[in-house]
Amino acid sequence: MTSQSGTSQTANWEDWTERWDKQQTAYLPVREQRFDVMSTVTTMLRGEDCTILDLACGPGSLSKRFLSLHPRSRSIGIDFDPVLLELAARTIGDVEGRLTLLRADVTDPNWIDLLAGRPVDAVLTTTALHWLTADQLVRLYRQLADVLPPGAVLLNGDHMAFDAHQPTLQRVASTIKEERWSGAFSAEGSEDYDQWWTALENYSDSLPSAERLPFEERRQGAGRHQAVKRRPGLDLHASTLRDAGFAEVGVIWANLDNRLLMAVR
Numbered sequence: 001m002t003s004q005s006g007t008s009q010t011a012n013w014e015d016w017t018e019r020w021d022k023q024q025t026a027y028l029p030v031r032e033q034r035f036d037v038m039s040t041v042t043t044m045l046r047g048e049d050c051t052i053l054d055l056a057c058g059p060g061s062l063s064k065r066f067l068s069l070h071p072r073s074r075s076i077g078i079d080f081d082p083v084l085l086e087l088a089a090r091t092i093g094d095v096e097g098r099l100t101l102l103r104a105d106v107t108d109p110n111w112i113d114l115l116a117g118r119p120v121d122a123v124l125t126t127t128a129l130h131w132l133t134a135d136q137l138v139r140l141y142r143q144l145a146d147v148l149p150p151g152a153v154l155l156n157g158d159h160m161a162f163d164a165h166q167p168t169l170q171r172v173a174s175t176i177k178e179e180r181w182s183g184a185f186s187a188e189g190s191e192d193y194d195q196w197w198t199a200l201e202n203y204s205d206s207l208p209s210a211e212r213l214p215f216e217e218r219r220q221g222a223g224r225h226q227a228v229k230r231r232p233g234l235d236l237h238a239s240t241l242r243d244a245g246f247a248e249v250g251v252i253w254a255n256l257d258n259r260l261l262m263a264v265r
């Protein structure tokens with residue numbers, strides 16, 4: 001956006017993260033409740049003085065809420081998208097040294113090296129691991145099992161479909177979800193994920209060149225991914241976590257096929 005005087009305006013980063021939260025909530029109206037449950041479970045099991053790993057943190061919605069609710073806690077936010085990390089850095093900052101943002105692709109076999117010397121009590125991830133293939137997920141869960149200490153917790157809040165032997169449950173969940181989404185996006189005109197990105201990318205054209213850098217990196221492919229054709233369902237997530245060495249695995253909260261899968265190391 002260019003002001004009437006012709007000079008480019010500084011981005012109002014807060015507005016874009018608010019719009020992010022709004023569009024994500026249009027997909028999952030109980031998104032805040034899911035954050036709350038994750039936060040409660042984590043501190044119940046790991047105490048207030050704990051470090052979470054916000055895996056695929058995006059603009060940091062989860063870290064922001066967790067750190068403000070728990071002033072003695074710390075978070076490490078990891079994502080591969082330079083623009084979303086920039087939004088997190090500009091709107092949340094480092095929370096007096098309590099938030100560390102790192103850029104990594106969690107499908108890269110070596111990403112886990114970033115955690116060396118950074119003990120983690122809980123891995124929290126939301127609306128993200130459905131971007132991974134089954135093979136990538138298996139490796140990721142094994143890597144996390146290897147670095148987490150006994151008693152640590154992993155909480156994955158995401159779409160995890162009912163499996164092939166539950167076709168009626170699958171149909172019910174997808175029908176209700178489609179109705180919900182057509183209400184939000186068609187009838188009420190809520191902004192969706194792609195519209196949010198298009199609007200932000202258009203807006204970025206008017207930014208001073210230093211602020212355009214992450215957008216240029218993204219245009220060149222940073223943080224881009226191939227759509228996963230066959231997303232792992234709940235059964236695969238749960239069995240993979242058990243095989244990786246997590247002792248207890250189960251759904252602790254659900255809204256249709258959006259589950260909060262919990263695993264204790």
Ligand SMILES: C[S@@+](CC[C@H](N)C(=O)[O-])C[C@H]1O[C@@H](n2cnc3c(N)ncnc32)[C@H](O)[C@@H]1O
Nearest residue numbers: 056057058079080081105106107126127128131
């Ligand atoms: C729908 S967003 C969710 C972001 C955030 N967790 C939330 O709930 O608002 C999915 C996130 O996963 C990140 N992501 C997907 N694949 C990734 C990968 N292989 N490595 C790191 N981050 C990844 C994306 O960049 C994006 O930030």
